Amino acid sequence: MSKLSGLGGRLYRGETSIEIIGRRRRWYAVSAVFVLLSLGALSIQGLHLGIEFKGGSSFTVTKVGASVEDARAAVASAGVPGEAIVQTVGSDKVRVQTGALNTLQNNAVQDALAAKFSVPVESIDTQIVGPSWGKEITRKALYGLFGFLIFVMLYLAMAFEPKMAVAAIAAVVHDVFITVGIYALVGFDVTPATVIGFLTILGYSLYDTVVVFDKIRENTRTITATSKSTYSQATNLAVNQTIVRSINTSIIALLPVGSILFVGAGLLGAGTLKDLSLALFIGLAVGTYSSIFIAPPVLAQLREREPAMRALAKRVNGRGAPAGVTTPAPAHSNERRGPRNQPKRKHRK
Amino acid sequence: MSTTTKPVKTTARPARSLAILALVLITLTGLAFIQSATAVRLGLDLRGGTSVTLQPRIAPGENGKVTNEAIDQAVSIIRQRVNSLGVAESEVAAQGSGTNRQIVISVPGDTGRRVVELVGQTAELRFRQVLATAASTGAADPAATPATGVSAEVNAKFAALDCTKAENLQGSGSDAPGDTIVACDRAGGAKYILAPAEVLGRQISKASAGLDAQSGSAWYVSLTFNGEGTAAFGAITSRVTSLAPPLNQVAIVLDGLVVSAPRINEAIPSGSAQITGSFTQLEAQDLANVLKYGALPLAFDRGEVQQVSPTLGADQLNAGLLAGGLGLGLVLLYSLLYYRGLGLVTVGSLAIAGSLVYLLFLLLGKWIGFTLTLAGIAGAIVAIGVTADSFIIYFERIRDEVREGRSLRTAVETGWSRARRTILVADFVSIIAAVLLYFFAVGGVRGFAFTLGLTTLVDLVVVFAFTKPIVTILAKMNFFASGHPLSGLSAKSTGTLPVAGEA
Numbered sequence: 001m002s003k004l005s006g007l008g009g010r011l012y013r014g015e016t017s018i019e020i021i022g023r024r025r026r027w028y029a030v031s032a033v034f035v036l037l038s039l040g041a042l043s044i045q046g047l048h049l050g051i052e053f054k055g056g057s058s059f060t061v062t063k064v065g066a067s068v069e070d071a072r073a074a075v076a077s078a079g080v081p082g083e084a085i086v087q088t089v090g091s092d093k094v095r096v097q098t099g100a101l102n103t104l105q106n107n108a109v110q111d112a113l114a115a116k117f118s119v120p121v122e123s124i125d126t127q128i129v130g131p132s133w134g135k136e137i138t139r140k141a142l143y144g145l146f147g148f149l150i151f152v153m154l155y156l157a158m159a160f161e162p163k164m165a166v167a168a169i170a171a172v173v174h175d176v177f178i179t180v181g182i183y184a185l186v187g188f189d190v191t192p193a194t195v196i197g198f199l200t201i202l203g204y205s206l207y208d209t210v211v212v213f214d215k216i217r218e219n220t221r222t223i224t225a226t227s228k229s230t231y232s233q234a235t236n237l238a239v240n241q242t243i244v245r246s247i248n249t250s251i252i253a254l255l256p257v258g259s260i261l262f263v264g265a266g267l268l269g270a271g272t273l274k275d276l277s278l279a280l281f282i283g284l285a286v287g288t289y290s291s292i293f294i295a296p297p298v299l300a301q302l303r304e305r306e307p308a309m310r311a312l313a314k315r316v317n318g319r320g321a322p323a324g325v326t327t328p329a330p331a332h333s334n335e336r337r338g339p340r341n342q343p344k345r346k347h348r349k
Numbered sequence: 350m351s352t353t354t355k356p357v358k359t360t361a362r363p364a365r366s367l368a369i370l371a372l373v374l375i376t377l378t379g380l381a382f383i384q385s386a387t388a389v390r391l392g393l394d395l396r397g398g399t400s401v402t403l404q405p406r407i408a409p410g411e412n413g414k415v416t417n418e419a420i421d422q423a424v425s426i427i428r429q430r431v432n433s434l435g436v437a438e439s440e441v442a443a444q445g446s447g448t449n450r451q452i453v454i455s456v457p458g459d460t461g462r463r464v465v466e467l468v469g470q471t472a473e474l475r476f477r478q479v480l481a482t483a484a485s486t487g488a489a490d491p492a493a494t495p496a497t498g499v500s501a502e503v504n505a506k507f508a509a510l511d512c513t514k515a516e517n518l519q520g521s522g523s524d525a526p527g528d529t530i531v532a533c534d535r536a537g538g539a540k541y542i543l544a545p546a547e548v549l550g551r552q553i554s555k556a557s558a559g560l561d562a563q564s565g566s567a568w569y570v571s572l573t574f575n576g577e578g579t580a581a582f583g584a585i586t587s588r589v590t591s592l593a594p595p596l597n598q599v600a601i602v603l604d605g606l607v608v609s610a611p612r613i614n615e616a617i618p619s620g621s622a623q624i625t626g627s628f629t630q631l632e633a634q635d636l637a638n639v640l641k642y643g644a645l646p647l648a649f650d651r652g653e654v655q656q657v658s659p660t661l662g663a664d665q666l667n668a669g670l671l672a673g674g675l676g677l678g679l680v681l682l683y684s685l686l687y688y689r690g691l692g693l694v695t696v697g698s699l700a701i702a703g704s705l706v707y708l709l710f711l712l713l714g715k716w717i718g719f720t721l722t723l724a725g726i727a728g729a730i731v732a733i734g735v736t737a738d739s740f741i742i743y744f745e746r747i748r749d750e751v752r753e754g755r756s757l758r759t760a761v762e763t764g765w766s767r768a769r770r771t772i773l774v775a776d777f778v779s780i781i782a783a784v785l786l787y788f789f790a791v792g793g794v795r796g797f798a799f800t801l802g803l804t805t806l807v808d809l810v811v812v813f814a815f816t817k818p819i820v821t822i823l824a825k826m827n828f829f830a831s832g833h834p835l836s837g838l839s840a841k842s843t844g845t846l847p848v849a850g851e852a
Binding site: 008009012013052060062089102103106107110121122123124125126127128129130132136140141143144147148151152154156159160164193196199200202203204205206210211212218241242244247248249252254255257258259260262263264267271272273276277280309 | 394402404414430463465516570604650651653654655656657658660661663665668669672675676677679680683684687723724727730731733734735737738741742745748749752767770771774777779781782783785788789797798801
């Protein structure tokens with residue numbers, strides 16, 4: 001543990017530096033591969049939507065020793081049209097999923113299952129979703145997604161800089177694509193709980209990005225006045241300075257989510273907890289990656305195009321200071337950039 | 350940082366912040382006791398029960414819009430029916446806004462199928478001729494004069510009907526239009542035998558309450574029928590108006606209960622009628638509303654039905670609590686291992702945040718009917734991470750400041766002035782997410798959003814009123830200030846040369 005802290009110190013002073021901005025092409029390439037894979041999986045396999053989106057009924061019987069065959073036979077005897085999906089859940093449950101049924105058909109399935117497994121009808125956990133309801137849920141989920149992206153973009157543009165908002169949103173979109181892609185690839189069920197998970201990830205991913213951007217802004221505030229490092233170099237240092245923090249916040253965020261996933265998938269078998277935490281777990285991991293390897297390089301690239309920043313890069317490189325965008329800021333230059341040396345701080349104490 | 354005020358000045362009063370926080374905690378605890386809110390209200394997915402989400406739409410062949418008034422009317426009709434099951438803590442509420450509202454019915458326990466069948470039927474307002482009436486005194490009244498032209502069976506039912514009993518006043522939705530029925534007055538003061546329905550609610554085109562211009566104090570209700578209704582109403586009024594009381598009364602029946610039973614003074618062939626009587630303004634408006642919306646030109650799509658058995662509910666609750674305990678334990682363990690002494694601050698802060706959230710759950714259950722669902726528990730567990738993240742941002746900032754060569758006492762303040770902004774921005778993003786989820790989502794998702802938003806707010810309170818003041822106080826202690834190996838601020842863990850205790 002203290003190794004990580006020690007590393008934090010060296011990263012902070014720039015003694016050790018992980019090249020992130022300079023190697024942006026590599027990270028972009030890695031992400032591009034993943035995004036393409038995701039798009040491929042999405043277009044070929046598509047998402048495995050739960051009954052909440054399609055409409056349908058789900059019946060869960062809790063009975064030790066309940067078998068899939070018995071459940072299938074019961075459903076067949078109820079005379080339900082279409083194909084029913086029957087699977088075991090956990091150690092003592094069997095779940096039957098059918099297409100959209102009317103009230104009479106639903107009751108018939110319940111009765112047949114209750115008779116087959118000799119359990120009371122009331123003990124069968126049932127979920128019935130009308131077909132139009134699924135459309136409604138999907139529509140709302142999409143509204144939520146776009147509403148969130150727009151609000152956050154506006155907010156970040158106000159709280160930080162417009163270009164930071166663009167970079168942050170690029171990272172979020174990247175996260176959503178990859179997470180959705182993983183769902184398509186593996187064929188996990190997508191339920192409303194999964195959608196909440198997706199939306200929450202967006203918040204989380206931004207949380208990490210906000211922490212990094214805050215430091216970048218601090219490091220680059222007086223950058224044109226000092227001419228000590230280019231925007232990219234200052235950004236790289238900021239990412240390095242916050243990397244330990246990002247890792248820590250992500251681990252701390254992943255621990256509870258992992259617990260939910262463990263309990264939800266392990267003990268309950270399926271349902272809200274598993275769906276929610278699985279989406280969160282995957283999304284958090286992807287979000288941590290993007291807040292370090294995608295958002296800052298995109299920001300740096302956007303800012304480096306500005307004339308002022310180009311001029312700065314020229315000045316810095318012209319001075320014979322470590323040349324090139326790809327080289328990290330040297331350790332000593334950090335002292336001048338450190339907050340202690342910012343003009344404003346001199347008035348303190 | 351542009352927003353930074355002189356941070357050293359803000360150091361001043363850690364004790365005051367802590368005192369305020371303690372006061373808030375004590376007040377909330379006191380309130381919980383006074384309001385006898387001793388248990389968090391659990392959602393149906395945690396204790397078993399049935400929830401039905403209905404989506405209103407215009408019934409086939411009807412015109413008009415799904416108005417808020419129509420939905421409110423539907424909610425009150427369905428509530429009457431659900432109450433007839435006699436299950437405590439049943440709830441019927443409208444969710445969402447505008448044209449996109451749903452009605453959510455939640456009934457705890459094992460009632461499953463009955464609820465689904467009960468709420469699925471559409472209530473309709475009907476006009477029926479009164480065949481017999483009696484005051485309902487409470488005890489069954491076997492001596493009641495049997496009404497003529499009515500079967501013995503109905504007469505027996507009429508005699509046995511006790512309208513003072515609550516269960517008879519809750520509407521059944523089982524009043525088939527073609528039957529001769531017995532029914533109670535909505536207020537429970539009278540009972541009736543009623544002939545088959547002759548005019549239906551949907552044949553009313555307009556209803557409104559008005560004030561008699563001459564007397565200036567007598568309220569009346571006027572109603573207008575459509576073409577079909579005009580003919581039907583004309584027929585029934587011209588037939589009964591000359592009959593002896595009570596046969597000359599026409600009862601207005603909604604969902605099996607008599608709303609009003611005006612005497613017909615004359616045949617009304619014109620299709621527009623007035624109901625007069627000693628109405629107050631409120632009574633007149635209520636009656637007009639019933640006439641207007643009681644017809645319920647709404648049909649309902651059964652959006653979602655969820656039946657959770659109490660066994661599964663208990664399983665889910667246990668799983669949620671277990672996941673919470675496990676997650677909390679891991680976060681605490683990690684904080685202690687990584688931040689050592691500072692980790693204790695995390696433990697304390699999470700404990701305070703936990704108590705605040707718990708108290709708010711208790712009180713909000715009382716105040717706004719907040720119920721904790723499985724998704725809500727998940728939201729709270731996820732929030733453990735968000736909350737702990739704020740502490741990490743602050744602690745890492747302190748370490749950064751120490752690396753810059755500041756003394757701990759200074760670092761705690763300068764680090765705070767910067768961490769504060771980061772925490773505010775990050776938490777604000779979380780809150781945006783929670784608010785949007787809450788407004789866009791339906792059902793369980795809302796529970797998640799609500800707890801996520803609530804806990805994020807609590808996080809802000811705890812960071813400002815507890816974590817920061819405590820760290821300020823601790824920074825004055827030698828154990829931390831001298832960079833003890835276990836303090837989490839040693840030279841080794843910050844990766845700096847040892848710093849002096851004082852600047």
